[in-house]
Amino acid sequence: MDTGVDWDERYAEASRVWSGQPNGALVAEVGGLAPGRVLDVGCGEGADAVWLAGRGWEVTALDVSRVALDRAAEHAREAGVDVHWLHAGLLDADLPPGGFDLVSAQYPALLHTPGDDPERALLAAVAPGGTLLVVHHADVDTEHARAAGFDPADYVSPADVARFLDDTWAVEVDERRERHVEGGAGAHHHADVVLRARRLP
Numbered sequence: 131m132d133t134g135v136d137w138d139e140r141y142a143e144a145s146r147v148w149s150g151q152p153n154g155a156l157v158a159e160v161g162g163l164a165p166g167r168v169l170d171v172g173c174g175e176g177a178d179a180v181w182l183a184g185r186g187w188e189v190t191a192l193d194v195s196r197v198a199l200d201r202a203a204e205h206a207r208e209a210g211v212d213v214h215w216l217h218a219g220l221l222d223a224d225l226p227p228g229g230f231d232l233v234s235a236q237y238p239a240l241l242h243t244p245g246d247d248p249e250r251a252l253l254a255a256v257a258p259g260g261t262l263l264v265v266h267h268a269d270v271d272t273e274h275a276r277a278a279g280f281d282p283a284d285y286v287s288p289a290d291v292a293r294f295l296d297d298t299w300a301v302e303v304d305e306r307r308e309r310h311v312e313g314g315a316g317a318h319h320h321a322d323v324v325l326r327a328r329r330l331p
Contacts, residue, residue: 150205152181153236154309155265155324166231169255171220172238176202176213183211187232192216192223220251231260237267240286248286249294259331262299264288268306268321288325300328 156178165186170179173191175198183189183206191213193199199215206213216223220240233255240248256262266287288304295301303326 168232169230171235189213264325
């Protein structure tokens with residue numbers, strides 16, 4: 131099971147793991163939304179959270195890695211923005227039900243549970259009228275991933291989340307999309323699966 135210790139060790143291996151730029155799908159899908167309260171799930175080194183805060187969002191950003199959060203907080207200080215950093219996993223966090231106008235999960239490392247708890251937690255955090263955005267890598271080389279020590283099938287995908295979107299949701303985007311990233315650990319991935327849904331008022 132992924133733990134904060136595991137992720138701390140990964141982040142400690144380099145001075146910076148990710149590109150430092152906000153994720154392209156986030157910029158594309160959220161740029162036209164009116165700012166409100168946003169939950170950034172698995173915020174890593176904070177590029178998305180800082181970008182959102184700089185555009186007027188009230189940001190709560192959570193991650194299991196203290197190393198990542200310390201870097202994220204420094205990034206926010208340098209950018210002159212305020213973010214509420216939460217050292218927790220999604221299922222451990224004390225989050226208000228329906229508390230966020232946007233819930234963003236960009237490439238989240240959410241392990242499946244027997245009760246589908248991560249999927250349910252993502253949906254439950256979205257306020258009526260709010261938006262859920264889940265983005266993950268497409269075309270993952272399963273054999274290569276298993277050789278590196280993890281099985282993609284163990285983790286929640288946008289398709290897993292989509293199964294829980296009933297008639298109280300409007301699916302606005304559900305597609306495969308090319309991505310272009312310069313630098314960072316994810317730069318070798320060239321396509322995303324993007325799911326954006328709005329919770330009906």
